[in-house]
Structures are given as structure tokens and as C-alpha cells.
Amino acid sequence: MPLNPIKSESPEPLLSPALLAKLESMELISRKVFRGRMKGERQSRRKGQSVEFADFRNYVAGDDLRFIDWNMYARLDKLFLKLYLEEEDLHFYTAIDVSSSMNFGTPTKLHYAKQLAAALGYIGLCRTDRVKIEPLDGARTNAAPVLRGRKSLWRMIEYLESLQPGTNCTLAEAVKSFCLRNTGKGILVLITDLMDKSGYEEALKYLVARNLDIYLIHVLSQEEIDPDLTGDLKLVDCEDQDIAEISVSQRLIDRYRQTLATFIEQARDFSSRRGIVYTMTSTERSVDRLVSRYLRQRGLVR
Amino acid sequence: MSWINTLPVWQWIILGLIPPLIFLLYFLKLRRTPLEVPSTYLWTKTIEDLHVNSIWQRLRKNLLLLLQLLAVAMLILSCSRPGCQGEQLVGDRFIFVVDQSASMSATDTLDGLTRLEESKKQINTLIERMKKNDTGMLISFSDRAIVQQSYTKNHSLLKRKLQAIQQTERGSDINEALLAASGLANPGRTSDRNSNVDVQVAEALEATLFIFSDGAVKSVPTFSLGNLTPEYRPIGSVDPPNNVGITAFSINEQMDLGGQVQVFARLQNSSLVDSTIDVELYVGEELQDARGAVKVPGLGSASLQFELTDLMSGLEKATPIRLKVETPDVYLQDNQAFCILNPPRVANVLIVSDYNKYLDLVTKTERVRKIANVQLEDRSYLKDKVYLERATLGFYDLIIFDQCSPDQPPACNAVYWASIPRTEGWHTNENLTTTPIVDVDSSHPLMFAIQMGNVNILAGQTLTGPQGSISLIDAPAGSVMMIGSRAGFEDLVIGFPLLEYLANGDTSINTDWPKQLSFPLFIQNVITTLGGGARFSTSRANTPGSIVLLKTQTPVDSIQVQDPVGSSTKLIPRSDNIFSYSQTDQSGVYEVRSGSAADLDQMFAVNLLDRLESDLAVRQELKLGYTEIQGKTVTAEARKDYWTWLVLLALALISLEWYVYNRRVLI
Numbered sequence: 014m015p016l017n018p019i020k021s022e023s024p025e026p027l028l029s030p031a032l033l034a035k036l037e038s039m040e041l042i043s044r045k046v047f048r049g050r051m052k053g054e055r056q057s058r059r060k061g062q063s064v065e066f067a068d069f070r071n072y073v074a075g076d077d078l079r080f081i082d083w084n085m086y087a088r089l090d091k092l093f094l095k096l097y098l099e100e101e102d103l104h105f106y107t108a109i110d111v112s113s114s115m116n117f118g119t120p121t122k123l124h125y126a127k128q129l130a131a132a133l134g135y136i137g138l139c140r141t142d143r144v145k146i147e148p149l150d151g152a153r154t155n156a157a158p159v160l161r162g163r164k165s166l167w168r169m170i171e172y173l174e175s176l177q178p179g180t181n182c183t184l185a186e187a188v189k190s191f192c193l194r195n196t197g198k199g200i201l202v203l204i205t206d207l208m209d210k211s212g213y214e215e216a217l218k219y220l221v222a223r224n225l226d227i228y229l230i231h232v233l234s235q236e237e238i239d240p241d242l243t244g245d246l247k248l249v250d251c252e253d254q255d256i257a258e259i260s261v262s263q264r265l266i267d268r269y270r271q272t273l274a275t276f277i278e279q280a281r282d283f284s285s286r287r288g289i290v291y292t293m294t295s296t297e298r299s300v301d302r303l304v305s306r307y308l309r310q311r312g313l314v315r
Numbered sequence: 316m317s318w319i320n321t322l323p324v325w326q327w328i329i330l331g332l333i334p335p336l337i338f339l340l341y342f343l344k345l346r347r348t349p350l351e352v353p354s355t356y357l358w359t360k361t362i363e364d365l366h367v368n369s370i371w372q373r374l375r376k377n378l379l380l381l382l383q384l385l386a387v388a389m390l391i392l393s394c395s396r397p398g399c400q401g402e403q404l405v406g407d408r409f410i411f412v413v414d415q416s417a418s419m420s421a422t423d424t425l426d427g428l429t430r431l432e433e434s435k436k437q438i439n440t441l442i443e444r445m446k447k448n449d450t451g452m453l454i455s456f457s458d459r460a461i462v463q464q465s466y467t468k469n470h471s472l473l474k475r476k477l478q479a480i481q482q483t484e485r486g487s488d489i490n491e492a493l494l495a496a497s498g499l500a501n502p503g504r505t506s507d508r509n510s511n512v513d514v515q516v517a518e519a520l521e522a523t524l525f526i527f528s529d530g531a532v533k534s535v536p537t538f539s540l541g542n543l544t545p546e547y548r549p550i551g552s553v554d555p556p557n558n559v560g561i562t563a564f565s566i567n568e569q570m571d572l573g574g575q576v577q578v579f580a581r582l583q584n585s586s587l588v589d590s591t592i593d594v595e596l597y598v599g600e601e602l603q604d605a606r607g608a609v610k611v612p613g614l615g616s617a618s619l620q621f622e623l624t625d626l627m628s629g630l631e632k633a634t635p636i637r638l639k640v641e642t643p644d645v646y647l648q649d650n651q652a653f654c655i656l657n658p659p660r661v662a663n664v665l666i667v668s669d670y671n672k673y674l675d676l677v678t679k680t681e682r683v684r685k686i687a688n689v690q691l692e693d694r695s696y697l698k699d700k701v702y703l704e705r706a707t708l709g710f711y712d713l714i715i716f717d718q719c720s721p722d723q724p725p726a727c728n729a730v731y732w733a734s735i736p737r738t739e740g741w742h743t744n745e746n747l748t749t750t751p752i753v754d755v756d757s758s759h760p761l762m763f764a765i766q767m768g769n770v771n772i773l774a775g776q777t778l779t780g781p782q783g784s785i786s787l788i789d790a791p792a793g794s795v796m797m798i799g800s801r802a803g804f805e806d807l808v809i810g811f812p813l814l815e816y817l818a819n820g821d822t823s824i825n826t827d828w829p830k831q832l833s834f835p836l837f838i839q840n841v842i843t844t845l846g847g848g849a850r851f852s853t854s855r856a857n858t859p860g861s862i863v864l865l866k867t868q869t870p871v872d873s874i875q876v877q878d879p880v881g882s883s884t885k886l887i888p889r890s891d892n893i894f895s896y897s898q899t900d901q902s903g904v905y906e907v908r909s910g911s912a913a914d915l916d917q918m919f920a921v922n923l924l925d926r927l928e929s930d931l932a933v934r935q936e937l938k939l940g941y942t943e944i945q946g947k948t949v950t951a952e953a954r955k956d957y958w959t960w961l962v963l964l965a966l967a968l969i970s971l972e973w974y975v976y977n978r979r980v981l982i
Contacts (some may be wrong), residue, residue, distance in 0.1 A: 114353035208354035247347040250355040257355040269361045
């Protein structure tokens with residue numbers, strides 16, 4: 014019996030020129046202000062050099078004399094140092110689930126995830142953020158490159174295209190490995206189908222503990238949302254070869270839809286309780302529409 | 316409600332096993348199609364609570380299983396053939412004789428069906444009423460009989476053969492059908508030379524003979540029913556339906572009116588009330604003449620006459636003439652009649668005689684000169700090479716042999732005066748002395764307007780002709796003038812001479828006929844009918860189903876005959892260069908073309924023109940031999956079967972099941 018007919022290679026490019034043009038005018042928004050690593054375009058908690066005044070503090074020996082407020086000294090006869098807000102870069106992480114279950118749908122959920130990662134990554138690159146796209150494979154592949162600047166677009170695309178499905182480890186293990194490898198603070202977009210029999214809760218808890226600004230994008234294929242199945246079937250899980258025997262009936266289909274709705278509701282509830290922004294999407298919804306409408310509504314981009 | 320067991324026990328057992336099998340298969344579901352999915356996570360969760368449901372809870376909501384079991388139940392039930400019991404036929408052998416003659420195409424039945432269709436319907440009902448082991452035979456007849464199906468117990472085969480019976484345009488003759496029917500019922504007897512006792516060759520098997528006909532059949536004077544029990548079912552309405560038909564149609568040249576060409580038609584009304592009809596005459600496809608409001612009295616007839624003299628002068632090729640009754644009635648076949656009008660042609664006539672002054676005189680009239688080139692020769696000419704060549708190739712249209720007969724019959728029509736042809740079937744019988752003439756067949760074209768009452772014959776001989784010969788003049792002792800056919804030609808034989816040749820070379824008068832007015836008229840009739848016979852192809856000549864013999868002017872390898880429907884048949888000639896065409900099943904005009912030539916060579920018309928067929932009154936009794944059978948109009952109900960409805964219901968259930976399964980309405 015040939016396996017899933019819905020599995021197919023998508024010839025669609027990750028980013029279209031039209032989308033690129035649209036993305037250039039966008040900006041990633043963090044709900045939190047983080048410390049960056051390098052000089053960038055975002056406000057940092059650090060005080061530093063910029064045109065935006067932040068505070069005064071007493072002069073201590075060794076301070077740069079250029080920042081002494083001489084007017085204050087003239088009035089109060091005390092040395093105060095003017096402090097300015099520092100502008101630094103932003104860490105923008107994208108974690109993509111590369112388990113076998115992501116290799117389903119038309120286009121595949123993985124391809125969709127890559128497109129989304131590329132779109133968000135490009136927004137970050139345009140704003141000289143530190144963009145890092147990591148596959149959730151339990152650190153089985155080489156570390157992902159850190160990308161910065163618009164010129165890194167093609168490296169990002171190449172890297173994304175090199176990602177292959179088929180790494181089957183639990184979501185919790187993979188996220189744990191991700192957290193250990195990436196210590197920076199910033200925005201994390203987790204793209205996954207949450208189809209993990211051991212549960213997704215533990216994985217999200219790891220991320221919450223990292224105090225990141227987390228966006229969970231739950232990708233499902235249309236075949237999963239509205240299965241078009243008939244007859245007596247032996248469903249084989251592509252990851253663990255688990256078998257579920259079903260006789261498709263309207264009652265069963267209704268029941269499945271009910272279960273899926275409950276599953277999505279639980280994921281949304283779990284996420285919102287922990288400050289994670291949850292977005293469910295179908296592979297049939299265009300990346301353009303997702304980024305420019307849904308993610309903008311949820312405050313990830315501006 | 317009654318049931319008929321249609322299956323043996325073992326088949327019932329197999330049928331009985333089907334529902335439990337469906338039941339088992341439904342739960343076993345041995346074949347599941349494997350399908351890879353991203354994750355069984357949600358599916359497992361979904362079916363978890365379904366697994367805890369008991370088997371009976373599943374069943375309760377399983378519409379598919381219910382539908383399948385219901386459909387099978389319907390099919391099983393239909394095998395027991397439920398139905399309402401109708402009357403059964405008494406007896407075990409039945410012969411169904413159905414009339415398929417032209418009159419059976421009348422649509423005067425209650426349902427508006429043709430009489431043949433109504434017969435088929437009634438026979439179908441009778442077949443359904445036959446018991447399982449009853450045997451049936453099916454015979455159809457028109458002017459000949461066809462055993463459609465000999466004795467069989469296969470009732471469905473009988474029904475199939477019944478439906479295959481086609482309407483014909485022929486006349487009716489039930490004789491052959493009765494002979495075929497009585498074959499097994501009244502087997503022949505054979506006699507033993509050594510004893511006086513006749514022995515029956517086979518055991519007589521009694522049978523019931525059903526005759527479905529309108530009764531318009533030729534009389535059956537000599538048939539004995541023997542072991543046949545007849546039942547006559549008259550088909551058609553009791554009151555004679557409204558029908559006016561053409562029963563005679565001919566073209567004649569009126570000698571007494573200066574050679575006028577006239578069309579005669581006779582219309583017959585078979586209903587009790589007077590009818591008023593419109594009649595149209597077509598020459599080719601063009602309307603030539605019409606008569607409106609022609610009144611035909613009830614159970615009577617009317618004559619019509621049309622002038623065609625003007626048309627004759629411009630006639631260059633053979634033209635079909637069609638007479639049509641425009642007013643529709645229940646029997647359409649007799650509403651049209653056809654005839655062929657050929658262009659005038661001078662006939663080649665040879666008279667072989669040792670100076671017969673009467674023949675010489677009568678063929679020198681102006682009228683005869685117009686229509687024929689007459690060549691007078693003496694008997695020695697029969698040995699001449701020129702004669703042999705011309706007679707063989709058909710140069711002459713007519714040869715009159717006066718008191719002589721050639722060795723080989725000529726390839727044309729011939730008149731034998733006081734001699735007989737040397738072909739099989741012609742005999743002279745007793746010698747006559749001074750005989751009067753008692754009867755003349757004035758309906759024959761040869762005897763048209765011939766009065767023979769005052770003609771005396773001194774000496775002559777009575778004649779016997781081959782089968783099919785017609786006597787034209789009868790003396791008390793027998794026929795003295797006969798006409799018979801010979802391979803497409805006609806021989807007119809006259810049993811008395813005009814002159815007697817005495818031994819001293821003188822002649823003496825044998826009859827006073829040459830002195831009567833009827834003599835030149837008769838010679839003119841002979842020359843126009845036999846000599847220029849092709850001039851007006853008489854409509855009587857060919858009836859549907861008859862064999863038409865065709866002859867071309869020059870020998871050809873093949874001819875094409877196109878019937879009125881338009882289908883062509885290729886014919887190859889017989890050894891005597893004559894083409895025999897038998898597919899004359901339809902009335903109308905047939906066209907003949909030589910070989911592959913596109914030009915029309917000749918035409919001939921086929922008409923039924925049968926007064927018996929046109930008379931649509933249904934005979935309520937049928938006389939077979941000495942037995943008169945009264946017609947029975949029986950409308951017994953046949954058994955009504957319900958199994959077809961059950962099968963339809965089963966099909967509907969299966970369709971519903973398919974819909975439920977595919978649309979997942981509710982399972």
C-alpha cells in the first residue's frame with residue numbers, strides 16, 4: 014500500500030520577491046526590552062551612546078569627561094555625568110520542528126515552517142537583528158549560523174533549504190537542547206505541529222523559564238484539520254509506526270474534529286497562561302497573510 | 316398472495332448463509348487499508364471512547380449493516396416469487412397461432428395498439444398462465460406460415476420469439492399454419508402392404524390450439540382438427556372500424572374512347588356508416604389530380620377514374636403512379652396503391668401461320684398498326700436461323716403460333732392457337748363438337764370488354780395447364796382458353812382453331828368468332844396486354860411476398876433492386892438470364908438498375924389490394940373444415956408477480972447504502 018498521498022515536494026520558493034518587498038518595511042517587536050550583544054537599532058537596558066537622554070549619575074573617577082554635564086556643575090558645583098540610552102541589536106530565534114510528522118500536507122508543514130521562518134528572519138535581518146534559525150532536532154546537526162544584516166539573506170535561505178525532516182525526538186528534549194545552546198534573551202518563534210505523544214507542555218515550560226518573548230505558531234495541514242478519509246483504515250504513525258484502526262464514519266469524523274478543537278483550545282489556554290502568544294495556522298493560509306495580518310495583530314511584527 | 320419456490324434446497328441454504336456472512340464480515344473487517352498519517356495522536360484519542368462501546372451499541376446505530384441486511388432480505392424474498400395467483404391454463408400442450416397479415420396492423424383495439432400487438436399481449440398473458448412443465452408452440456402466419464418456435468417448455472424463449480414477430484404487409488392464409496400445428500397432434504398414418512390396417516406413425520398428442528386473428532383469412536375447406544382443441548380469439552373492435560381502402564388500381568387504355576389512358580381505382584368502405592374521403596393521384600412525386608369529398612357508402616364501394624392521356628405524350632421514362640387516400644383511418648396500408656406507367660412503345664409481334672386470313676385482316680387495322688409491328692410468317696420460319704436467334708434473344712414481344720408449336724419456347728409471351736406449348740404441364744383433353752361457351756373471365760385484362768355469348772365453336776379441345784394457370788373461357792366440358800406462366804412469360808393457349816386446313820388445301824371456318832366485334836377487340840387486348848404488356852404495369856401483378864421475375868433488355872452480369880425503403884439488393888441472373896427477386900415484403904415502387912449503372916432501368920410496383928384484408932370487420936366465428944369455432948373474448952388476469960418490485964426495492968436499498976457510505980450521512 015503506498016503511503017500517504019498527501020506527502021509531496023513543494024516547488025514553491027521560500028520567499029517571493031513580492032513578499033520580500035513587503036517584509037522590508039516591517040519590524041520585529043519585542044514585548045520586553047532585552048540586552049543586546051552588539052550595537053544595533055534597538056533600545057537596550059544598558060546605558061550608552063545615543064542621542065536619547067536617560068539619566069544622571071555622580072561622576073566617579075575614570076568616567077569619560079565628555080559626558081560630564083557642565084551646566085549642572087556650574088549651578089550645583091558638583092560633577093554629574095549624563096547617561097544616554099544605548100541602542101543594541103535584538104536576538105531573534107526561530108525554532109522549527111523537523112520531526113517526520115512535519116513532512117505532511119500540501120505544501121508540507123515543514124516547507125510552510127521554512128517559509129515563515131524565512132519571512133520573519135528577513136524582517137530581522139533588515140533591522141540588523143541577530144537572527145538565528147534552529148531546527149528542533151536535539152542538537153544532532155551542526156549549530157545554526159547567527160545571521161545579521163540584509164546580506165545574510167541567501168545564507169539564511171540556503172540553511173533553511175538544507176533542513177530535512179525525519180529527526181524524531183520528543184519536543185521536550187529538542188527544546189531543552191535548544192535552550193542549552195542558546196542563552197541569549199530575545200524573541201523566540203516556535204513553529205511546530207505539537208504532535209508529540211509525550212506532550213508539548215514540558216517543552217513550553219523550558220522556554221518560559223528562559224524568560225524569552227515566545228511566539229508559538231501551531232502549524233496544521235488541511236488534511237489534519239478536515240480529514241477526507243473513507244472506508245476501513247489502518248492508520249500508521251509516521252514517527253513511531255503506531256497503528257490506529259478506524260472505520261470512518263460521520264460520527265468518527267465529528268468526534269475527530271471535536272478532539273482537534275479541544276487539543277487546539279488546550280494549547281492556546283496553556284500558552285496564554287504562561288505569556289506565550291499562540292497562533293494556529295493551516296498550511297493553506299499564505300505566509301504573507303499570516304505575517305502581515307495575524308502576526309501583526311498579535312504584536313510580533315509592525 | 317402466493318409463493319412459488321424457484322430454487323432448490325441447496326441454493327436456499329447458500330442464500331440463507333449470506334446474512335450471517337455479512338454480519339460476520341462487518342465485524343471482522345479483514346481488509347483494512349493501511350494509510351500513513353503524521354500522527355495517530357488525535358485519532359487514538361478520538362477512538363478511545365468508541366472502543367469502550369459494546370458491540371450491540373455499535374449495531375444499534377449502524378445504518379449500513381441494516382441497509383445491507385434489508386437489501387439481501389429483499390433479494391431472498393424475491394427468489395420465492397411472491398405474487399397474486401391468476402388462472403392457470405388447463406392442458407399441457409398449447410399452440411399459439413398468430414395472424415401477422417396486413418389487416419393486423421389496424422389500430423382499432425381498446426388500447427390503441429395494433430391488432431398484432433394486442434395479440435402478442437394476450438399470448439404473453441397466456442404463456443404466463445402456463446404451468447411450469449407445460450409446453451408451447453408458436454406459429455405466425457400471413458400468406459404463408461412460419462413456425463417461430465416449436466414445442467418448448469422454456470416459457471421465456473416463447474415470449475422472446477413472440478416479441479420477435481413482425482408485422483407483414485401480406486394477405487392471410489391460415490392453411491399452412493394449421494398443417495404445422497396439427498403435425499404432432501394428428502400424426503400421419505401409414506399402411507402395410509400385407510394387411511388392411513393403417514398404422515399410426517407416432518403417438519397422437521392432444522393440444523390446445525389458440526388462434527389469434529381478425530378472421531379475415533381465406534376459407535379452410537378441408538382441414539380436420541383431430542386432436543386439436545381450438546380456441547379462436549378474435550382481435551379487433553366488435554363494430555367494423557372506420558376504414559376506406561383501395562382494393563383495385565389499374566391503368567387502362569380505352570380502345571373505344573380513341574386510346575384514352577385512364578386510371579381506375581376502386582374504394583371499399585368496411586364500416587357500417589358512409590364515409591367521405593379525399594383522394595390524391597401523384598405522378599412521380601408531383602400531385603397530378605385530386606378528388607375531394609368522395610362518398611363511399613357503408614359496407615359498399617365506389618369507383619374513381621382519372622385521365623392520363625395528356626401525360627402520355629410527354630412521357631419519356633417509366634413513372635410511378637401513386638393513389639393516396641388522404642383521410643386517415645385505423646388501417647393505413649390500403650390507403651396507398653402504386654402502379655408504373657411506361658412510355659409508349661411499338662411491340663414486335665410475330666404471327667406464325669399458314670395463311671390465316673382472319674389474323675391477317677385483324678392485324679392490319681389502323682389501331683393495331685399504331686401499337687405493334689406485325690410480322691406474318693409461315694410455319695417453315697420456325698426452322699429459320701433468324702427466327703431462332705430472335706426468339707432466343709427476346710427480339711419479339713409476342714409470338715402467335717397458329718396451329719403450330721416450336722421445339723423450344725421463345726423468350727417472350729406466346730399465344731398458341733389450336734396447339735399447346737411443348738413445356739411441362741400443358742395437356743389437351745377431350746375433343747369437343749359444336750360447343751357453346753358458358754363462362755368468360757371478364758376480370759382478366761385479356762377478356763376486357765369481350766362478349767362471347769354469341770360465339771359458336773364447331774370443334775376444339777379442352778385444356779389443362781400447369782399449376783397456377785387461369786381459365787379464361789369455359790365450355791361445359793372444360794376450359795377452352797387458358798393462360799399460364801412460364802419462367803417470367805405468359806402462354807395463352809386457345810383450344811379451338813379459327814380455320815381448319817383441309818387436306819385439299821382449302822380451309823373451312825371452325826368458329827364464327829372472327830365475324831363478331833369481340834374478335835378484333837380480343838386481338839387488340841392480346842397485343843396490348845401480352846405484346847406491350849410492359850406499357851402499363853398492372854398493379855395486380857405483384858403482391859407483397861411474391862417472387863418477381865425481372866428481365867433486362869440486354870444481358871447483364873447483375874442488377875440492383877432498390878426497395879421502397881431505399882435498401883438495395885444485388886441480384887445475379889439465373890441460367891436463362893432472368894433475375895428472381897423475392898424481397899417484396901413492402902408495398903411500393905421498386906427500382907431496378909443494371910449492374911453499377913446509376914440510371915434507372917425499370918420499375919415495378921408491389922400492392923396488396925386485397926379486399927379481404929381491407930375489410931376490417933372482425934369475424935366472430937372461424938370455420939376450419941367442417942368445424943365452426945366461435946370467438947371468445949377472454950380477459951383473464953394473469954398471475955401478478957411482485958418479485959420485480961422487491962428486486963427494485965433491494966436496488967434502491969443498495970443505492971441508499973452506497974450514498975450513506977460515501978457521503979457519511981450517518982453510520
